[in-house]
Amino acid sequence: MALIVQKFGGTSVGSIDRIKNVARKAIAEFESGNQVVVAVSAMSGETNRLVALVEEITGFYNKREYDVVVSAGEQVSIGLLATAIESMGYKARSYLGWQVRFRTDGAHSKARIREIESFRIRKDLDAGAIVIVAGFQGIDDDGNITTLGRGGSDTSAVALAAALKADRCDIYTDVDGVYTTDPRIEPKARKMDVISYDEMLEMASLGAKVLQTRSVELAKKYTVPVRVLSSLDPNSTGTMLTKENAMMEQVLVSGVAYDKNEAKITILGVPDHPGVAATLFGILGDAHINVDMIIQNISVQGGTDVTFTVPRTDYAQALKALEEPIKQIGAREVVGDPDIAKISAIGVGMRSHSGVAQTMFKALSQEGINIQMISTSEIKISVVIDEKYTELAVRTLHDAFELDKDAGDRVTG
């Protein structure tokens, strides 16, 4: 008997008919002899509706109360799913974040999970029930409701799977797996059967919407066997996330991702004193703004320019937060551009090969696409370009790395 965690997003529970469909999937897994825990999001549109209500109040919001309002969406979907399962003659029990103690820190609207108390869930599983858990939400040390941020239900599911030492975590979504790039942009994109945690992490953090980055980080940390598959296609085999293996090593580049959700900020004329950068990024950290790429050139005449990217939704807040400190540290000016895109080539094979950067830059320049920023990790190369070239750049790189072909048939490097 295996323990399977299933996760269904808002679209999958968007109507009573769809909720019944999810109930049948959970029951099918249960009937095949497994214990089943299901993590669900709010019904599609519901979280947006709740956020709109909060925002209707003069645009102001208190983050604690925001979490109280928006976490109500999952409460409805878990109760409905449990009701649907019970109506089909099976036992089901639903739990909210505070009931099974998804303990988080107190960072409202983007809280991080610390631990999950699993005994209550285990007791119900042992009693033959299918357990339904609200995704996206938790409780802090003071008993306040917290939420994990948009898309947090993936993270809830993987955290549950880790806490319960589940045999598999099936993330049901509206695509049938992870592709070499976005099929809406490049029709030749291919579905991968297997992808490493590291590659998926880069794909997710670089804009592939299939899984939330944090959920992949968690999966990697606890080696949770995560499978991404379609909730619509019953024959979907999906894509399995695994640790690297020898086979993977042969593949140079696995996929191309893009991200239009960042904005670029440059601080001009930063005095070249120790601790200045720490001060600046400390301010952004205090405001819970994530900084992604950072570039700082060598110092010229005692001053330098620092460029970095932040989530586009935090762009205005970041500019405002930096306004005063910039004056205090004596920097000259802050400029920014929200209309950028980040394009990335990802592959564990890069670790042992060179030449990927060259292929990438050459292909882009041949199409006349100017590169504004470059950032690299062991298994990815990202460039920031003008947003309007996004689709062209994706198709160009997919072609350049021959991602439409099976790995064995490729010649690029």
Added chain:
Amino acid sequence: MALIVQKFGGTSVGSIDRIKNVARKAIAEFESGNQVVVAVSAMSGETNRLVALVEEITGFYNKREYDVVVSAGEQVSIGLLATAIESMGYKARSYLGWQVRFRTDGAHSKARIREIESFRIRKDLDAGAIVIVAGFQGIDDDGNITTLGRGGSDTSAVALAAALKADRCDIYTDVDGVYTTDPRIEPKARKMDVISYDEMLEMASLGAKVLQTRSVELAKKYTVPVRVLSSLDPNSTGTMLTKENAMMEQVLVSGVAYDKNEAKITILGVPDHPGVAATLFGILGDAHINVDMIIQNISVQGGTDVTFTVPRTDYAQALKALEEPIKQIGAREVVGDPDIAKISAIGVGMRSHSGVAQTMFKALSQEGINIQMISTSEIKISVVIDEKYTELAVRTLHDAFELDKDAGDRVTG
């Protein structure tokens, strides 16, 4: 500095504009130097929407999961109200039933409050915050969400006022107080400035929709000073619930109430053995069906007929629950009629006067209205009649007891 509990129903928080209006009322009370706790219902229509979702699942529902779904409505309204108050520059904190521990029994969808932990609320009040509490919901000993039944927010507010030893509990509603009868039926109905707990209890339990019966029971038990007033009319002085006083004694009948929410069931040919009635009503009790009026005549030829009323919504369930037991105890038949109305005359003055019953029965018979059942308490007389005569009966009795006149000007008895 007084401590005031305010309660606002679904209509009062039915839109963001109305929620802002409620925020201003809470702030006004706070600004006049008082500590303020606000209990709120779900936005109007929301609970119905959630119930409809549950019922869309083949009409089946599991009561535990039903409570999970429907209690989400208040979660949204408390968060929005707290946000609105904060947006106006005041401190506010919202709490769900489980957070301030509205401890209830485990009777899902009609749970009863056992106790409320008030320390968390007091701490916030002492820190200068306006505290918002979700009405209608609680938590049982096993940590499951419970709800108090429709209209339970009144009960939440009064229970809060009792637990906090509040100086007043203001129940805001869409009428400006308690009337001698329903003004929609009898335009001559008069608003009362004061009414005793006992009279209000009878009014509420007999169908006057102003306050939920359980909230009045609680108010009486803990002598909570409850005021019913209009949320729409800023000049509303409302009706105050008080203990009886000498002035009241002079009034014979204070009001006329009606109730179309009951159904009549008669069990024919019940064997006249000890314990048979206990068996029958025990079965209904186990099914959580409240029995109201009960009539049993003297036994004829070893058998008797028992007639009683139940909530109309439980009518079908009651007939079904009795089906088998009726055969086992050897009763002849069950018959019923859902189309009845209960009309009641209420007044603490009845205790020391006779003649009220006579006036009532005579007035009804002059209009040709047949009386099917009669039930009396120290301060009320209720009759069951054919539902179609409801309005006529109400107007007839309002006239007969001269309720349109000030108490001192009346001559009836």
